[in-house]
Amino acid sequence: xxxxxxxxxxxxxxxxxxxxxxxxxxxxxxxxxxxxxxxxxxxxxxxxxxxxxxxxxxxxxxxxxxxxxxxxxxxxxxxxxxxxxxxxxxxxxxxxxxxxxxxxxxxxxxxxxxxxxxxxxxxxxxxxxxxxxxxxxxx
Numbered sequence: 001x002x003x004x005x006x007x008x009x010x011x012x013x014x015x016x017x018x019x020x021x022x023x024x025x026x027x028x029x030x031x032x033x034x035x036x037x038x039x040x041x042x043x044x045x046x047x048x049x050x051x052x053x054x055x056x057x058x059x060x061x062x063x064x065x066x067x068x069x070x071x072x073x074x075x076x077x078x079x080x081x082x083x084x085x086x087x088x089x090x091x092x093x094x095x096x097x098x099x100x101x102x103x104x105x106x107x108x109x110x111x112x113x114x115x116x117x118x119x120x121x122x123x124x125x126x127x128x129x130x131x132x133x134x135x136x137x138x139x
Contacts, residue, residue: 055119072100
């Protein structure tokens, strides 16, 4: 909360009543950030592509795994105050993303590739050849 010292003592900034409102909005936005990272899953014809926006996270803090045809992206952004400094107000919070996507039946989990550029993770999964359908004679 902002405060200013004057001759007669301490008085509050004229907008002090709004600080708790904005604090609550920032906290809600940050908590929703974990669940609402923008992503785009698309079919390019020969492969599936998933793009996830992960701003402010170095590549070393992003992991990608596949288990039972479920692709999982985990990323963590840590906001730390440099040594020798003190945070007066924090409007950027640390957060963790843990997002899983079930791969379609025709996706080949052995062909997953990933690239990370400017805070955008692009994951590509090739499609498998669809088995040819055939007629079965009933005896």
